[in-house]
Amino acid sequence: MTRYPFGRPPGLRLRLSLLIGFLLFDGGVILLVLAWTFADLGTLTLLEGIGAIVVITLAGMLAGYLLTGRALRPIHQVTATARRLSEQTLDQRIGPQGSDDEVAELAGTFDAMLDRLAQSFDSQRRFVANASHELRTPLAVMRTEIDVTLADPDADAAELRRMAGVVRQASERANGLIEALLVLARSEGQRGRLARTASVDLADDVAAALAAMRYEMDRVQIEVDSDLRPAPVQGDPDLLSRLAGNLVENAVRYNHLHGRLWARTGVDGGQVFLEVGNSGFEVAQRDVPGLFEPFRRGGRERTGARGSGLGLSIVRAVCDAHGGTVAVTAHPAPDGGLTVAVRLPAG
Known part of the structure; x- marks a missing residue:
């Protein structure tokens, strides 16, 4: 472990100033030696040259110290802002810098990171508040x-x-x-690093979910159209089963009397797909992204008991954990409803 005379290493500003002084002094000495060797300078001239080198070196170090202080000022602002930050002060930003250089890029990156942190904290607060309420x-x-x-x-x-x-x-x-x-x-x-994996056929999971909801579908007379072709994936069996179950449960719960439900599974282009759609109330396409947020219910449930509002949040989280994607398409009136399309790597 390196030990420093004053207990801490010199700052970047001082190190840059010393480096500038070192380069100026070495350069001056080399030039003076060459001039003294080839031009046969006298002793007095040599002493004057040494004095000039010392003066230039000190002046260069001072100028370097001032210039590096000005150049490093935004970094000090980043440090000061980071020290002041807490969960309650995430609205503070460094702001744009005058020049478009690396320091300005650092400040912009830091501000962008703070934006993401603020959004994350806001989302976490909403989640905790909603979970507590539920x-x-x-x-x-x-x-x-x-x-x-x-x-x-x-x-x-x-x-x-x-x-x-x-x-x-x-x-x-x-x-x-x-x-x-x-x-x-x-x-x-488990996003991107599943604790356990096994071979799973999503077609079997969807068939099991449809069977589990059979009583509810018969009660409200929902017409079911299924085309369940083999859809093999490698993943966590419990999470994938919950993914299929949530899609089918949502399609039944957010439906209406004498409604329709359709489910498709298969393989397309090296990816497994699972699509579950249903008739129901009309959902505006602009409201679709909010359906993936926890405790967001796209509208009034028509046929089933009140859910937790976590169905599509879990679907998206399971897809992310397995390296897949999920997309929702809203159907225009009069049928209404949604189609949820899941794609996962085939395995």
């Missing part, structure tokens, strides 16, 4: 039902059974939300 609702329902029932001295077995049913439904909703949050966190945590 979890607080079923807990409040359970507490209210229990308190009201216990406060009623005439509550009979029927009332207790009704209360138990409401509490059970609320607890199932809370449990479903927690499971969805865990799946989302797990998917985002």
Whole structure:
């Protein structure tokens, strides 16, 4: 480990000034030696030359110190801004610099990084607030039902059974939300580096998801059109199963009476595709990107129980974890609805 006389290394400004002085001094000495050798200079001239070299070196070091200080001023601004930053002060920026050079590029890059951090913190705050709200609702329902029932001295077995049913439904909703949050966190945590992989056929996952939603689809008389050709991929079986399940569940939940649902799987150009579409309420194409945000529901659910609002967020996170893509297309009225197209590397 290098030890310095004053306990810390010299700053960049001082090192650049010393380098300038070193170059000027060496250059002056070389020129003086050459002139003294070939021009037969006298001793007095040699001493004057040495004095001039010393003066030029000191002047060069001083000028270099001043110029490098001016050149490094934006870097000091970057450092000062970084020291002041916290989650509450991410709105501070260095701003544009006068010249279009490397330092200005550094300042612009730093400001762009702060923009991304601010967006990330805002998204995280919204996510935590929404998750807290979603979890607080079923807990409040359970507490209210229990308190009201216990406060009623005439509550009979029927009332207790009704209360138990409401509490059970609320607890199932809370449990479903927690499971969805865990799946989302797990998917985002494995982006590009899956903990485990296996050979999975998305056609089988979609068929299983359709079978699981059969009762709900029959209840509201949804017409199903499926073309499930082999779609082999290498990935996490649980996450891929959740991806297919979320798409089918959304297509049923955000549908209407006597609606339609279609599902396609297969291989195209070295990629596996999965498309699930449904009829339903009209969604503007400009609102489609927001559907991938957690707890964003594209509209009113028509046929199913209220969901957690994490369906497409999980789909996108699973696609990212497997190196794939997902796109949503909104259907114009009168049919309405959406088509979600997933593409993953074939395996």
